[in-house]
Amino acid sequence: MACKMNEDRIKLMHKLFGIDEKHICKTCENLITVRTNKSYNKCICYGKTCSDATDWRQKWPACGLYNKDYDGVPVIEIKKHMPRPKQDTQIEGQTSLFDGDLI
Numbered sequence: 001m002a003c004k005m006n007e008d009r010i011k012l013m014h015k016l017f018g019i020d021e022k023h024i025c026k027t028c029e030n031l032i033t034v035r036t037n038k039s040y041n042k043c044i045c046y047g048k049t050c051s052d053a054t055d056w057r058q059k060w061p062a063c064g065l066y067n068k069d070y071d072g073v074p075v076i077e078i079k080k081h082m083p084r085p086k087q088d089t090q091i092e093g094q095t096s097l098f099d100g101d102l103i
Contacts, residue, residue: 006057010057014063016078017065023067024058026058030044045070
């Protein structure tokens with residue numbers, strides 16, 4: 001699950017800014033390394049927080065902001081206001097209260 005959530009970050013960047021198939025994030029000037037007791041990569045265009053919600057993978061294909069200045073709103077702030085995909089409300093195999101006769 002965590003891996004898919006990570007990939008959603010770069011997919012959103014690609015959707016908003018396009019893909020730079022010639023480069024990877026590792027060589028982009030917008031990728032920074034934050035060092036505490038561990039090292040964490042962050043894309044400053046996506047947003048830099050103290051959370052793993054903004055951790056970034058160096059191996060991802062670069063977006064259209066590769067080595068470009070970005071003075072817009074951090075993408076994570078834009079994402080907060082986007083509609084969420086509709087989730088199934090019932091887990092597969094789960095019994096509903098409306099299954100079968102209750103009376």
